Amino acid sequence: MAYIRPSKPGINDSWGGHRRRRPPSVEPGIDYNCFIGDDVVAPADGVVHEVKRSTGGASGRAIMLRTGRDWHRGLHLSEILVEPGQRVRQGQLIARSGASARGSEHGVGQHLHWSFWFDRGNAVPTPGLTPTDDFEVFVANPSLTTSTTSEEDPLFTEQDRALLLQIKNELLNTKAGVWTGGKVRIDGIVQDFRYGALPIVAHNQKLIAKQAGQIAALQEIIDQLTSVQNVSIDMGPVRDAAERGTREANAGLLNDVIVEADPDQDPDIDPPLEGGEDPGLGG
Numbered sequence: 700m701a702y703i704r705p706s707k708p709g710i711n712d713s714w715g716g717h718r719r720r721r722p723p724s725v726e727p728g729i730d731y732n733c734f735i736g737d738d739v740v741a742p743a744d745g746v747v748h749e750v751k752r753s754t755g756g757a758s759g760r761a762i763m764l765r766t767g768r769d770w771h772r773g774l775h776l777s778e779i780l781v782e783p784g785q786r787v788r789q790g791q792l793i794a795r796s797g798a799s800a801r802g803s804e805h806g807v808g809q810h811l812h813w814s815f816w817f818d819r820g821n822a823v824p825t826p827g828l829t830p831t832d833d834f835e836v837f838v839a840n841p842s843l844t845t846s847t848t849s850e851e852d853p854l855f856t857e858q859d860r861a862l863l864l865q866i867k868n869e870l871l872n873t874k875a876g877v878w879t880g881g882k883v884r885i886d887g888i889v890q891d892f893r894y895g896a897l898p899i900v901a902h903n904q905k906l907i908a909k910q911a912g913q914i915a916a917l918q919e920i921i922d923q924l925t926s927v928q929n930v931s932i933d934m935g936p937v938r939d940a941a942e943r944g945t946r947e948a949n950a951g952l953l954n955d956v957i958v959e960a961d962p963d964q965d966p967d968i969d970p971p972l973e974g975g976e977d978p979g980l981g982g
């Protein structure tokens with residue numbers, strides 16, 4: 700099922716904008732330009748996982764939804780119209796936007812903050828700790844949603860989709876700054892990735908080896924990502940790493956390459972949370 704936005708489309712701050720804040724938001728999401736009392740609807744069929752009716756914490760009134768294998772959280776609500784465990788249909792009115800936070804109905808400026816976690820399955824995300832995904836990418840590109848729809852590019856096969864999920868999961872596990880780059884330690888050497896996802900893939904020989912012969916599919920994914928992200932990616936390192944991975948896989952020489960965040964330099968490492976506190980979300 701392709702996603703619809705939970706509110707009207709105007710955006711005050713993007714997912715990337717949240718990440719570029721100093722300090723970065725620990726739960727990057729989309730800030731939709733909503734007033735107090737605007738409709739908030741379910742972006743797809745799903746189940747209400749949790750509601751928080753108190754205005755406390757950085758989140759204020761909040762709702763957490765599960766749609767298929769994906770998870771969502773809407774913050775700063777003025778009213779919540781559903782209960783935990785309730786099934787909702789796409790487009791169903793579930794809440795009204797607001798400005799609630801820090802124990803007040805006006806703890807932040809009025810807007811709807813929408814957090815999104817892609818393909819987490821039964822692993823309930825921990826807000827403030829589990830890295831989020833950019834919901835607008837999924838709204839803009841229906842082929843990236845979990846289930847097939849007839850509107851998808853026919854070239855984008857189940858195999859491609861599985862490959863994309865695999866890449867995304869590998870990257871999420873690295874906490875390395877998937878779309879906007881960051882510093883990543885590979886084989887003990889800290890490297891700076893300005894382009895984000897693909898250079899990290901390019902240096903992960905284990906993953907690349909698994910993808911030997913699937914560069915066409917990877918190219919398709921890159922095309923779809925860059926069409927939404929409006930960034931350019933140098934494919935040279937990807938091809939080189941793919942060839943190297945193929946050679947090494949064929950020769951039985953494949954090493955495990957561990958991609959890990961550098962705790963001193965990676966800006967995406969989350970600050971420690973205080974026990975029992977609602978994690979700070981940066982509005």
Ligand SMILES: [Zn+2]
Binds near residue numbers: 728729730981
């Ligand atoms: Zn926000």
